Amino acid sequence: MAATHDADVVVVGAGIAGLCAARALHAEGRQVIVLEARERVGGRVWNTEVLGQPQELGGQWIAPYQAEMHALVAELGLELFPAYREGERTYLDASGVVHRYEGHDAPLGEAAERSYEAAAAALDALAAEIDPEAPWDHPRAAELDAITFEAWLRAEIEDDLARDLLRAYLSGGYMTKPAHTFSLLGGLWTIAGAGGVENLFEPDLCLHSRVVGGSQLIPIRIAEALGHRVVTGSPVRSIRWSEGSVTVATEGERVHARHAVIAIPPNLTGAIRFDPVLPPWRLRAEQAISQGSVIKLLAVYDHPFWREEGLSGEGFAPYQFVREVYDNSPPGGEPGVLVTFLAAEKCEQAERMDAAERRATVLDGLARLLGERARSPVDVLEVDWSAEEWTRGAYSATFEIGGLTRFGADLRRPIGPLHWACTDISGVGNMHMEGAIRSGKAAAAAILAAAPSD
Ligand SMILES: Cc1cc2nc3c(=O)[nH]c(=O)nc-3n(C[C@H](O)[C@H](O)[C@H](O)COP(=O)(O)OP(=O)(O)OC[C@H]3O[C@@H](n4cnc5c(N)ncnc54)[C@H](O)[C@@H]3O)c2cc1C
Numbered sequence: 001m002a003a004t005h006d007a008d009v010v011v012v013g014a015g016i017a018g019l020c021a022a023r024a025l026h027a028e029g030r031q032v033i034v035l036e037a038r039e040r041v042g043g044r045v046w047n048t049e050v051l052g053q054p055q056e057l058g059g060q061w062i063a064p065y066q067a068e069m070h071a072l073v074a075e076l077g078l079e080l081f082p083a084y085r086e087g088e089r090t091y092l093d094a095s096g097v098v099h100r101y102e103g104h105d106a107p108l109g110e111a112a113e114r115s116y117e118a119a120a121a122a123l124d125a126l127a128a129e130i131d132p133e134a135p136w137d138h139p140r141a142a143e144l145d146a147i148t149f150e151a152w153l154r155a156e157i158e159d160d161l162a163r164d165l166l167r168a169y170l171s172g173g174y175m176t177k178p179a180h181t182f183s184l185l186g187g188l189w190t191i192a193g194a195g196g197v198e199n200l201f202e203p204d205l206c207l208h209s210r211v212v213g214g215s216q217l218i219p220i221r222i223a224e225a226l227g228h229r230v231v232t233g234s235p236v237r238s239i240r241w242s243e244g245s246v247t248v249a250t251e252g253e254r255v256h257a258r259h260a261v262i263a264i265p266p267n268l269t270g271a272i273r274f275d276p277v278l279p280p281w282r283l284r285a286e287q288a289i290s291q292g293s294v295i296k297l298l299a300v301y302d303h304p305f306w307r308e309e310g311l312s313g314e315g316f317a318p319y320q321f322v323r324e325v326y327d328n329s330p331p332g333g334e335p336g337v338l339v340t341f342l343a344a345e346k347c348e349q350a351e352r353m354d355a356a357e358r359r360a361t362v363l364d365g366l367a368r369l370l371g372e373r374a375r376s377p378v379d380v381l382e383v384d385w386s387a388e389e390w391t392r393g394a395y396s397a398t399f400e401i402g403g404l405t406r407f408g409a410d411l412r413r414p415i416g417p418l419h420w421a422c423t424d425i426s427g428v429g430n431m432h433m434e435g436a437i438r439s440g441k442a443a444a445a446a447i448l449a450a451a452p453s454d
Contacts, residue, residue, distance in 0.1 A: 002254045007033040009447060010248045010257040012236045012272075015043030016433050017421040018263030019222040019230070020072070020440030026226060028448055033255050034226065035248060037235035037390045040216075041223040044394055044423075045433065047214035048381065050300050053330040054214035055337060057296060057383045058394070059433050060328075061207045062215075065195045066434035068441070073211065076221040080209040081331040084304075085312045090369050092317035094161070098369070104202065106316060108161055115159035119166055120197050122156060126184075127191035133427035135189040136408045144185035145405040149175075152184045161318075168318040169201045174431060175398055176292025176343040183401050190398075193430030203314060203326070212331060215433070235390075238273040239418070246417045258451065261443045263421040266411055267291050267397045268390070278415060285410045288403030289424070291393020293347035293386050297340050297362055300379040304329050304336030306370045313338060315369030321346060322365020338366055338374065351384060358382075396431035397424040419443040 009025050011018045014036035022032045040046070046058040062069050062080060073080060091099045091106035099107050108116065130138055138144065149171065157163040170187050171179040194200040211217055223230045234250040239260065241247075246260045262269065266289050269278075277283070304327060306313045313327030313336075323346065328339035340362065342350045350358050359380055366374035385394035399408065411425045421443040426435030 002249065002252055004254040004256060005033060007031045007255055007257040009259045009261060010035065010246065010255040011261045011263055012239075012248060013037075013043065013263035013422070014041040014219065014223060014230055014232065015263060015422065016045065016219055016436035017423060017426075017440035017443075018261060019219050019226070020437045021261045021263060021421050021444045022226055022229065022440075023222050024441050024444035025447065026229070030448075032226070032229050033257070034223075034230040035234045035236050035250055035253075035255065036230065036232045039233045041230060041232060042216045042219040044385070044391060045215045045219060046383075047216035050298065050337060050379065050381070051335045053332075053335065055298055055328065055330070055381070056210075056214050056216070057298075057381065058215075058385070060210050060215045062209050062211070062433070063194070063199055063206050064208055065199050065205070066429055066432065068429070068437040069434045072218065072437055076218060078217055078221065079212040081212050082209050083207050084307075084327040084329060084333070085203065085314055087307060087310045087312040089312055090315040092315070092320055092368055094319045096368075100311070104204070108165070112159050112161040112165075115157060115162035116165055119153075119157045119162055120201070123166070123188070123191060124197045127188045127196060130185075130188050130192040131427075132189065132193040132430060134409070135185055135192065136405045138185070141185060141405045142402075144188065145183045145402050147184045148180045148401060149182055149184050149187045150179035153179060164318050168323055172323055172343045172346070174200065174395065176294045176347070176393075176395055177398065178344050181400070182398055183404060186398050186404050189404065190431055193426070193428055193435065194432070195428075207326060218433070236272055238275065240275045241416050241418055243416050257417075259417045259419060259447045261419045261421050261440070261447070263440060263443070265291065265391065265397050265422050265424050266420075267392055281407070281410050282413075282415060285403075285407035288407050289397045289399050289411070291386070291391070291397045292395060293344060293351075294394050295342040295347050295350055295382055295384045297342065298328060298381045299338045299340075299363065299366060299374065299377040300381070301336035301338070301373070301377050302334075304333055305373045306336070307333070309371065311370060313370065317365070317369055320365055320368060321349075321361055322369070325366055325369050335378070338370070340366065347384070347386070351386070414446060419446055
């Protein structure tokens, strides 16, 4: 017989969203139990150690606009440090020539620069019309959701380089899907959620700072405060629900509660058996959203050799297999760590290589941007997030063409005692840790509003 526990609210998933929901409910005196499938908390944020120093295998950077994140970091007594970007950046052009440059703007050439600025401004103007909390309410939502981002790029941008750069930034850098597989509205939603193109594409902003000790300290600290209320190693297999009551079962335990917050990405809800089955619109919505593909790779060196050569470690190569690289060294600067991401088509190609070929291809890409010393790391770490059973892709789940207007609002709609949270369905900070915090707090607020005297 499975042991049964009682709570006011059971939370499924101990990522940042689930833990923020539990924290908010606990603060209001509600009995909460959080059930987490993995043996650790944090989901898409995950610390590791490299030569004795913390490093992150998942989400890590915090941007100035992310107000909830800054507040949470302060409340948890954590500190931030600025990402390293002193020195010159490198840009590898279509003909394979490396350019070193200072400041924000890669030397694209006048025509491409003008075209890029105009297209980015056009995207920004459209995004400014979108309410990140309800992109489906835009008067032209259906029309914008029927156009692929690729089609918009081709219709709006004549200059090849400007088009290729914008594609690389949004499709490769955020949506982690090929540009013909998500809609213009989907892309605009992500831009609107970050408060504009600059917040999303400008490294000084989007890659502004990191948590000293690693970003997983955020969920770890919240879970520590919740203590025995967080149970890891407990995949939820079934949820029986009725108006005002829910029983959530793992293999060994059952939690009976009045409400549930299901704080897992929507692509995973189908792995849980609901009784009664969820409404048809909800089941259909889950099939219109899927995770992107990304591998995060860390190359570790005894020293950040690029700094000695006047380089920041930041480089872009829109036409290469390795499209981007950043200095990811810890605050003290030792060891030297470079981070890159293989996303969308690059990820799909990389997954079909064996480990040795993938490593050699990535190190070759790093060497093209930062010099031959990049070929000799002391270690390389990689996580393919599609291979993670309890995530199955990253950075976030996004809709198929037309899906955002057809189903977007449905994914947040409570069903009886069941409430939903996770970054994938959040508005401001969508796709980021910021969105996870907001989404978790919103689910908690909805439960507190619905049952003020529980
Ligand atoms: C490589 C990578 C880089 C990123 N970079 C950044 C960045 O720099 N900045 C940023 O802000 N964001 C970044 N992100 C995104 C950020 O990590 C996520 O937005 C955020 O962590 C999502 O939190 P969440 O709680 O919504 O979801 P998750 O973290 O996915 O949490 C869901 C939890 O539910 C659990 N779960 C799933 N199924 C079940 C089940 N059946 N039963 C019980 N538990 C279950 C999972 O194990 C997981 O712990 C990145 C993500 C990745 C992967």
